Amino acid sequence: MGALISLFAVAVLAVLAAVGASVGDGPRFVLGVIVPGVAFAVFLAGILYRVIHWAASPVPFRIPTTTGQARSLPWIRNNELEAPSGLLGVLGRMALEVLFFRSLFRNTRIELLPEKQKLSYLADKTLWAAALAFHWAMLISILRHFRFFVEPVPVWVDWLESADGFFQVGLPVFFATSILYLVGLAYLLARRFIDPKVRYISLASDYFALYLLLGIGLTGFLMRHVEKVDVVQVKAAIAGWASFQAVAPVGVGVWYFVHVFLVSVLFVYFPFSKLLHAPGVFLSPTRNLANSNRARRHVNPWNPEVVGHSYAEWEEEFHDKLKASGYALEKE
């Protein structure tokens, strides 16, 4: 149900953009200039707001999850990347988490054979592989788009493109990341249908994000390989936009507007959705804190103002029994 509603929603958005782009310069100006501009502003402001909102709450306790041996005795080898004792280790741990999805790499799946009373844990790296492929492909695709934003084209964009198009298949050359992006996303979507557990937990918003990203990828792919777009016009349109001398894009076709509109929707949606996992992972207290608890004190700004049952009260309450048992007392 949620999957259908979301598909419908993304389809409506795409059609809206296509129709708008076909009816005249006014809507084209709105879709090609105003909407992306506003969306990008909402994206930046929204993320900034959210991060500040998160940071406004303190970290009352230092609660890292240790996934390896802590630093203790000098002759016991500690694992700085899994139970960091200081900043360097934390940076390393976070880098592994953010760049390579370390925790997801641990993924296993269970296999239960009731008749043999046997429960096994099988390595399952497909989710990790698909997630990593998709995220890296997206990053590289975004970086490739700098061809449109910067004039002259930075040399690193050329390098990135030649590396990405290494296999020299097709004309224009197919980028490896285009394929990885779409295949990765397709897997992430498919498992929401195929795996009963994941289907059960999936919300409409989970499908929405996937459809949106797929829509963006597919329209981009179409423009490069099928309904080829006039790159010079695109560049002119975006350059105008980026330099605040916006004019309605001309000669770029309907797919361009659909692509840009879906990207705009993604921008607006991002700071209000689970896509916040991108900035959020950096603030996760089980990962970004050192396991130095006993070595350095962590201060809680709102440490509750309660005290326990004092020794004096305790001694008074059990005075006779303490005395009868021969305890030395503070007050006889």
Place this chain on the structure above:
Amino acid sequence: MAEKSPQELIQIDFTPPPRNWMNPAVDFEARRGTWSYPAAVKNLDYLGMPNPREWSPTDLDWKLPPNWKQIIHDGFEDLLKKYRSLKIFMDICVRCGACADKCHFYIGSGDPKNMPVLRAELLRSIYRQDFTTMGRIFGSLAGGRELTEEVLKEWYYYFFQCTECRRCSVYCPYGIDTAEVTMMARELLNLVGLNINWILEPVANCQRTGNHLGIQPHTYKDNVEFLCDELADVTGIKLDPPINRKGAEVLFVIPSADYFADPGTYTFCGYLMLFEHIGLDYTLSSYASDGGNFGLFNSVENLKRLNWKIYQEARRLGVKWILGGECGHMWRVMHQYMDTLNGPADFLEVPRSPFTGTVFSNTASTKMVHICEFTSDLLRHGKLKLDKSRNDKYRVTFHDSCNPARAVGLLEEPRYVLKNVCNHFFEMPENTIREHTFCCAGGAGLGNDENMEMRLRGGLPRGNALRWVRDHNDVNLMTCICAIDRATLPPLANYWAPGVEIAGIHELVGNALIMEGENERTTDLRGLPLVPEKEEQGDV
């Protein structure tokens, strides 16, 4: 209890129900054996906690305060202001499902709401509806739902069906920690008087007497003397451990179960023998008579109150540093909470072993050392006289207790001790040990008898791994460093892997220690023969 045989219980259906999870409905009557009884009025009264009353989860009317919705809403808002973790964990889950089959309760029950992701969604759905723009606008499409009494009942059921073991947080790509989510949910439930007695009674006891079991100081002394008498029968040496002695170098803090019930008592004897053997200048305390802290499973205020006595007693007795015994959640408290809540312990000295000169710089601020760290260091420096062969009848494995593994990172020390005191050590399969370790399914206050079916279900992963080493390596003893484990693992092992006994590590240390002036040992600390009689010789 245990009406179902293991063969029946293991027929687990992992097919999710057709019903959307957002429709809450828990049939408490039909699910007897999988939930815990509510807190008794006297315990809530004693602790000054809200809404004490007689009620049962099977009642239709849970006697909530009339403005309970507002109370929960305000409480949620307050927690969001206090805990960045809560905000982050509510906002960033993508429902990838990596955590789903990592929870022992999910594995053992197939109930999808035991998937950590869905357990958190029970709370998150209310958060979205009440505190996020998307939730306010799109409602259930954005994963929001209205807070109803049924939702609250579901919280009670599922947040007292999480042992806060943190296994899921190991696998989560964002480190979302269900223990933290469960702690927050229990804070909210407290506000309207929904709590369980197996937590609140120990908390009330501990506040009054200093320990969860409610053992008063004269009984404390009697228990210790009784155990020393028993021990004298084994070793021929009568120990007289100091209690509440001022001026000792070390305050030794342990979980109260260690001086109360088997098999923890044998571990207790092991500690005392070790201290006698090396001549440690230490004291026990009948005031700080429990390092364990069920406040951790209840509220931050109670956590702080119960922990408060440790530093107070260290100061009163004028010790230099604190040594802590084998206990899982106690060590999460000592490692991650004590210094923040009740520190700084600037009146203590950085712990230094008087026998090896080792300075425990990893405890420079908290000034509290884990007994496994302490004993490892002694062993490393050859300070102990041992006869490993006294543990030869045991084929030993080690169960990493959740908190020492995933909150402290104490993985090698207990293994080092074990390998020094016994000859036959075997690891369970790698996905079930160290940071991947499975819970005993009775932690976080759930180790009561009325919850036995859920404990056995949740105990399946651990029990099954144990069964594997039993069958492949003839393992007959599972060691652990947790008092809750020592209480909850025996029925679990008996059910899933019969024939395996449970012990603390220092019980094996005690068996192996060659004490000065001891009798020739013929029995272990349990009073059983060191060399078991061969079956054919016995008249079975």
